[in-house]
Amino acid sequence: MSRRLTWTLLALTSVLLVLAVVPLAVLMTARERVAFRDDQRAATRVIAAAAEEHLSDRKPATGMRQELDAAARAGDCAAVYDASARLVASTPCTAAQGEDSQEVVADVLAGHEPEPPESEGRLLTAEPAGEVRQPAGAVVLARSAAPLDGRVAAIWGWSAAIAAAGLVASVLLSVRLARWVSRPLSALDASARKLGEGTLDERADVGGGPPEVRRLAATFNTMAARTEALVHGHRAVLADVSHQLRTPLAALRLRLDVLSTGAEGDTAAELDAAQEEIARLSRLVDGLLAVARAEQATPRPAAVRVDDVVTERVAAWSPVAEERGVRLTASEGPALTASLGSGHLEQILDNLIANALDAVPDEGNVTVDCRLVGDAARVCVRDDGPGMPAEAKAVAFRRFGNPAARGTGLGLAIVHRLVTVNGGGARLEDTPGGGLTVVLDLPLWAGEP
Template sequence: MTRRITWTLLVLTSLLLLLAVVPLAVSLTARERVAFRDSQRAATRVIAAVAEEHLSDNQPPTVMREELDAAARAGDCAAVYDASGRVVARTPCAAAEGEEAEIMVREVLDGHRPAEPPQSRGRLVTAEPAGDVRRPAGAVVLARSAGPLDARIAAIWSWSAAIGVAGLAASAVLSVRLARWVSRPLSTLDASARRLGEGVLDERADVEAGPPEVRRLAATFNTMAARTEALVHGHRAVIADVSHQLRTPLAALRLRLDVLAAGAEGDVSTELGAAQEEIARLSRMVDGLLAVARAEQTTPRPMAVPVDEVVAERVAAWGPVAEERGIRLTAVSQGPGPTVALGAGHLEQILDNLIANAVEAVPERGTITLDRGRVGEGVRVVVRDDGPGMTDDAKAFAFRRFGNPEARGTGLGLAIVHRLVTVNGGTARLEDTPGTGLTVVLDLPAWREGATGGAGRQDLNRF
């Protein structure tokens, strides 16, 4: 925007300067030429007046020669011609003689005003009659150097160019300042909107910079951001509070059922066992909602996370559980171990949820494989199993809370995974494993040297 505003104003200023300065310079140049010609003719007429006294009245040529000497001292060249076109007096400079001068003299002696020839050898030539215009007693030719005229014309155009350049420079400075005054607050507002969209809910725009319209827009943005923050925090707080409050009565109810089941027999014991299972499932769901609320409140600071170490750690931790169910849990790697930029503990939580879901879904003698490697500028982590897989409809809603109707658990595990991946700037998607099964593909940002580290580990339950 800054460049567009600056260039637009510069083009408009250039056109205005061109339309104003150039015609003014042309007009001043024409006026200088006319003034120079008028001054030259006046000097020629002075010499012609004293020459007429000598040629017509037979007065001594003393005054005429004095005028010629004065013209010579001024740098002019002059020559006095009689009625026959013969030179009777002249200055030492011979520029007032020659073919062009003789043509002008004949025209003057014939009673015509001679046409002014173009500038010749750096001098301008004029001719005036001595005496009556119709029947002159002679003619005077005066040649004057065009140097002073050229110097004044050059000065006019130089000053015009300087004014134009100064005006253009001033316009450039003002254009840049104006463009920045308008665009900088908009850029700041754009950055604030981007950070708000990335989850920084306490982001606010500066309302003190820029034109009034931009300040009003920033104030409106801040109002919207404040309401959004209040709504989101209120939503999260309700989920967290309700989940937390439900855990205590559920635990108490489960203990009571355990006590009743210990002394019950027959069908009553069976019914109490089924009720205990439902209570346990409801407890897991409440804990899952609490974990989701905590995950949604996470705004991580990225740190360097070695993928190979975390994968090896989680495979070792889940190995006994997989072996107990007859499932083979393995990890493979493509190339050197990559490092990703994630919040502290997030990769462990992501892998725990994915492995837990796969262990629940894969039948006995099935396999779960963790693969990782670099893809372009990022890192790809793949969790692949050969279980029953998911339908296309189920995959379309799997990352939503309770969105998967085929989920055996609470349906919150993939929602937590999706939240933790996307909040760190990555992406997650579901694909079919060749043959049968489900493949979860995670594209995570690679760690770059100099990135900001930090953030303590957050303990979220796995679901």
């Protein structure tokens, strides 16, 4: 943002400088040329007035010679012609006596007003000596264009210097303005990122930047404070519920154990059924608490070796699989590092493997593998059990979405929440040949190819 703002301001300033400086320089150049030409014509008229007294009134040529000498001292070349275009007098230099001068003299003697050309770095002007329609002669004055070129170059040089100074000032102002605007936004972005990663006490600085940015930072701090209060409140509720539910359930189980001691017949059967219901209720409470914790989880991403965790969890569940007569294996895969919250992948795999072991019959197979797919680490848990109909797969990631589930119906909900909160995705597919496959796409750790 800082660079875009700086370049935008620089482009706008450059356009404004060009639109302001260039026309001004062109106008000043045109005025210098007009002033130079008018001054040259005035000098030519002075000589023409003195030449008229000599050519028309037959006065001595003293005044005309004096004006020609003054023109020569000023660095000009001048020549006086009579009515027949014959040279009468001139300065020592001959720049006013060339072919261009002859053409200009002819036009003047014909009563026309010529447009004198520029010859060899000199500007020519011609004026009639006497009346314009019937002149007694003509005067041609050639003046070097070097002073005019110097003044024009100075105008454009000063214009370029002013434009460069304005551009430098614009650069400094643009950089300062861009930093003034972008730094508070960058700090606010960093605070929002930390808050999203789980640092609930993170607050933004409200002391810098434009008023709108300061108001945005204050609003962010209010939101962060409310979020922190809500999360802490939910955690307190979970802790209270966990304590208030587990304690009476444990006491009830102990009492049932005491009552079942020495019980016989129907009484023993009823007590066993009650203990099973208590155990089921305990598992349900644990599952609901696990879902609640997963839903309010704000993980701090860490580098997790997916292949190592897969191997470890398969080894941990292998005794359970052997006890149930199920073959649990892990396919060899590449070394992949995912960006996940601490302990999340273990919890995800535990739920998926437990569900798969409950679903497959004896002599069934459960396979866990991982591989690189695009920019994600893909983990698949396959089983060759009865599978799941399309209607059940559509709602399987919801709480109690599958009423036919053997367990609490919360395992896939926990899995989905833990995967999505880490920026990944989860879906269900049919295993070729029958069964269910859970596909997880986990984000790669920064720097993983």
